[in-house]
Amino acid sequence: MTLNEVRVGETVKVLKINGEGATKRRLMDMGLVKNVEVYVRKVAPLGDPIEVKIRGYELSLRKADAAMIEVI
Amino acid sequence: MKIALVGNPNSGKTTLFNALTGSNQYVGNWPGVTVEKKSGKYKNDKKIEIIDLPGVYSLSPYSLEEVIARNYIIDERPDAIINIVDGTNLERNLYLSEQVKDLGVPMVIAINMADSLRARGEEIDLKKLEKNLGVKCSLISAVKNELGDLMELIKKAERPQELNYLDADIEEAIAKIEVQLSNDTFKRFIAIKVLENDPKIIEKEKIDPKVITQAKELSLALAKKYDDDIESIITSKRYEYITKVTGNIYISKSSTKESISDKIDKIVTNRILALPIFVAVMTLVYYISVTTVGTMATDWVNDVLFGEIISPAVESFLVSINCVPWLQSLILDGVVAGLGAILGFVPQILVLFFLLAILEECGYMARIAFIMDRIFRKFGLSGKSFIPMLIGTGCGVPAIMASRTIENERDRRMTIMTTTFIPCSAKLPIIAMIAGALFNEAWWVAPSAYFLGVVAIIVSGIILKKTKPFLGEVAPFVMELPAYHIPKATAVLRSMWERGWSFIKKAGTIIFLSTVLIWLLTNFGFVDGQFRMLDTLEIEYSLAAIIGRAISFIFIPLGFGNWQATVATLMGLVAKENLVVTYGIIYGIAEASEEGSEFWGTLATSFTPVSGYALLAFNLLCAPCFAAIGAIKREMNNAKWTLAAVGYQCLFAYAVALMINQFGNLFIYGSFDFFTIVAVIVLLMMVYLLVRKPKAHSLKVVGAYE
Numbered sequence: 001m002t003l004n005e006v007r008v009g010e011t012v013k014v015l016k017i018n019g020e021g022a023t024k025r026r027l028m029d030m031g032l033v034k035n036v037e038v039y040v041r042k043v044a045p046l047g048d049p050i051e052v053k054i055r056g057y058e059l060s061l062r063k064a065d066a067a068m069i070e071v072i
Numbered sequence: 073m074k075i076a077l078v079g080n081p082n083s084g085k086t087t088l089f090n091a092l093t094g095s096n097q098y099v100g101n102w103p104g105v106t107v108e109k110k111s112g113k114y115k116n117d118k119k120i121e122i123i124d125l126p127g128v129y130s131l132s133p134y135s136l137e138e139v140i141a142r143n144y145i146i147d148e149r150p151d152a153i154i155n156i157v158d159g160t161n162l163e164r165n166l167y168l169s170e171q172v173k174d175l176g177v178p179m180v181i182a183i184n185m186a187d188s189l190r191a192r193g194e195e196i197d198l199k200k201l202e203k204n205l206g207v208k209c210s211l212i213s214a215v216k217n218e219l220g221d222l223m224e225l226i227k228k229a230e231r232p233q234e235l236n237y238l239d240a241d242i243e244e245a246i247a248k249i250e251v252q253l254s255n256d257t258f259k260r261f262i263a264i265k266v267l268e269n270d271p272k273i274i275e276k277e278k279i280d281p282k283v284i285t286q287a288k289e290l291s292l293a294l295a296k297k298y299d300d301d302i303e304s305i306i307t308s309k310r311y312e313y314i315t316k317v318t319g320n321i322y323i324s325k326s327s328t329k330e331s332i333s334d335k336i337d338k339i340v341t342n343r344i345l346a347l348p349i350f351v352a353v354m355t356l357v358y359y360i361s362v363t364t365v366g367t368m369a370t371d372w373v374n375d376v377l378f379g380e381i382i383s384p385a386v387e388s389f390l391v392s393i394n395c396v397p398w399l400q401s402l403i404l405d406g407v408v409a410g411l412g413a414i415l416g417f418v419p420q421i422l423v424l425f426f427l428l429a430i431l432e433e434c435g436y437m438a439r440i441a442f443i444m445d446r447i448f449r450k451f452g453l454s455g456k457s458f459i460p461m462l463i464g465t466g467c468g469v470p471a472i473m474a475s476r477t478i479e480n481e482r483d484r485r486m487t488i489m490t491t492t493f494i495p496c497s498a499k500l501p502i503i504a505m506i507a508g509a510l511f512n513e514a515w516w517v518a519p520s521a522y523f524l525g526v527v528a529i530i531v532s533g534i535i536l537k538k539t540k541p542f543l544g545e546v547a548p549f550v551m552e553l554p555a556y557h558i559p560k561a562t563a564v565l566r567s568m569w570e571r572g573w574s575f576i577k578k579a580g581t582i583i584f585l586s587t588v589l590i591w592l593l594t595n596f597g598f599v600d601g602q603f604r605m606l607d608t609l610e611i612e613y614s615l616a617a618i619i620g621r622a623i624s625f626i627f628i629p630l631g632f633g634n635w636q637a638t639v640a641t642l643m644g645l646v647a648k649e650n651l652v653v654t655y656g657i658i659y660g661i662a663e664a665s666e667e668g669s670e671f672w673g674t675l676a677t678s679f680t681p682v683s684g685y686a687l688l689a690f691n692l693l694c695a696p697c698f699a700a701i702g703a704i705k706r707e708m709n710n711a712k713w714t715l716a717a718v719g720y721q722c723l724f725a726y727a728v729a730l731m732i733n734q735f736g737n738l739f740i741y742g743s744f745d746f747f748t749i750v751a752v753i754v755l756l757m758m759v760y761l762l763v764r765k766p767k768a769h770s771l772k773v774v775g776a777y778e
Binding site for chain 2: 017020021022023024025026027028029030031033034036042043044045046047048049051055056057058059060061062065
């Protein structure tokens with residue numbers, strides 16, 4: 001499963017970040033690394049981006065980028 | 073002593089900077105870019121200089137702010153670094169600290185938000201944290217001005233202890249590169265970057281090709297072993313380490329129940345309420361800055377302060393000392409009018425920035441981007457571009473300046489280039505004049521002008537985002553949504569004042585000089601072969617008219633290739649409503665009404681509805697007034713980008729007006745000529761630019777800032 005498919009209100013664990021370059025690095029810099037817990041908090045009113053809670057703070061990312069993150 | 077302030081966005085870095093420097097600060101831009109640079113002197117010891125580096129989450133080469141921050145440290149070698157971290161969000165904040173530690177510059181970690189920690193009932197064991205990190209830490213609350221022992225610690229700051237906590241084989245690889253580096257201050261940082269094959273550091277430090285080859289071999293072996301690329305391995309290991317470090321430092325820790333910020337957010341960006349709340353907030357911002365307070369204050373400065381107080385006072389003074397008429401005119405219509413053009417915008421800018429500062433400080437600005445991203449990203453803009461566009465319906469100057477709330481430079485530049493396509497209030501008289509003179513005051517002319525502006529933004533966004541300068545800098549939208557805070561009055565007022573003042577300083581010169589130049593061009597000319605100053609209604613003899621006659625041919629394909637339209641357009645650069653005033657003067661009416669209804673009949677004889685609409689379209693879309701150009705220059709902070717923006721606007725306006733005139737003539741009057749073919753070609757080119765796929769190789773992100 002990838003992060004964009006997770007339902008609002010669920011908590012998942014990161015398995016792997018796919019892709020490369022700036023977006024991957026940025027996601028990881030923000031703390032989205034292997035084994036971290038991610039709580040999917042909400043979807044923006046227009047359907048994209050999503051808001052997640054990670055390491056005690058709120059992060060928003062687009063569904064397209066969330067699709068790079070494999071979770072369980 | 074030089075101290076650099078490093079920290080995440082929203083960590084309270086600017087608040088700390090303000091607390092340390094008081095009013096001894098200088099605000100400018102980093103050379104050639106739109107990123108703000110702040111420096112100042114420590115208020116209790118003027119020998120200490122403090123530089124506020126851009127807020128960053130990492131020291132990678134992927135964003136402009138990160139490159140600026142790390143280049144500053146490597147090139148300018150500050151004596152010490154204060155790394156400010158948000159005490160309520162230690163994990164992510166310390167990730168940056170780990171990279172800063174690698175630089176090996178003496179540092180102190182300032183753990184901010186002591187007040188929030190107290191309120192939450194959390195307590196951090198500082199001694200344990202210092203031991204774990206190998207760096208001295210100081211607990212502060214920048215908002216409450218509690219700076220603890222921070223400045224004592226920083227004066228005797230030491231290089232961070234090298235703990236080498238990464239896995240043994242990674243440390244070994246780093247060590248192998250380190251010993252071959254000539255730069256001995258930032259060894260560990262540079263060695264890691266060389267291992268990560270960071271092109272900017274490799275070029276900057278002139279790394280030996282042999283070392284690069286060795287680094288590639290080492291990182292390839294590690295990548296194989298850990299089944300990931302080297303950057304990701306190091307990032308993961310750092311976070312692992314930080315999780316361990318922060319795991320046992322809390323003496324007491326709050327339960328994870330919902331904070332007030334969470335509760336606010338549940339309402340504010342709730343799926344149903346988010347859009348109504350957004351509309352309400354935006355309406356309020358618009359109402360205060362454009363409809364009421366801002367515009368009233370600006371009108372007061374223009375009409376009362378300059379119109380009724382300063383100008384008459386200066387005039388009566390000049391008359392009393394028997395000043396020669398041309399000098400009187402220069403001082404009144406050139407200098408005083410030029411100053412008025414600058415200062416007239418200041419109240420509105422101050423009001424707008426007061427509101428924007430509140431939105432930023434309280435945390436709602438990030439939510440605006442969150443809500444609007446979906447719409448705006450399609451056109452290469454940021455969700456935060458919404459505010460400049462909205463303010464642009466009132467005045468382009470504060471609108472352009474509002475673009476600085478957008479964090480990505482690419483989005484910021486794009487917003488600056490396209491915002492003034494929205495008709496501002498000064499363009500309304502032009503719309504009213506054309507609608508009245510040529511369209512029998514038809515209701516649809518004004519809405520069509522706004523529609524044209526919006527389409528121009530969308531089309532430009534799509535075209536521009538595929539061009540080279542915009543392609544190189546694809547920045548991911550991965551954004552922190554900071555916790556809500558109650559804005560602090562001093563921070564809001566300071567931010568408002570700084571931005572207003574920087575407009576006066578940076579945009580003032582260009583506005584002033586161009587106003588004086590236009591005064592010269594319209595008030596002097598040749599009458600019967602004699603050069604002299606002109607009366608108001610002698611504009612046809614002016615230098616401006618001479619220039620107008622010389623260049624008016626370029627407007628022939630647009631349907632208004634005469635000197636009158638050219639001069640009026642030129643005068644529109646001083647202030648767009650001057651276009652109407654100028655037409656009045658040309659037709660012999662010195663004091664026409666705002667829409668020029670006195671001369672609608674005369675105007676109708678020299679235009680067809682089609683060429684009239686082309687004139688309207690051209691003047692709505694072409695270069696904005698000098699004040700807005702000054703604002704563009706201030707925000708772009710780069711002559712090339714300023715010229716590119718204004719040049720693009722003029723070219724785009726020309727293309728649109730050409731198509732309106734030619735296709736209008738073709739479909740309404742059935743006329744077909746050479747320029748109709750040109751218009752077809754322009755249309756095809758525009759369609760091509762809209763649909764083309766950019767070259768794949770130029771999508772590469774690394775190295776985009778060279």
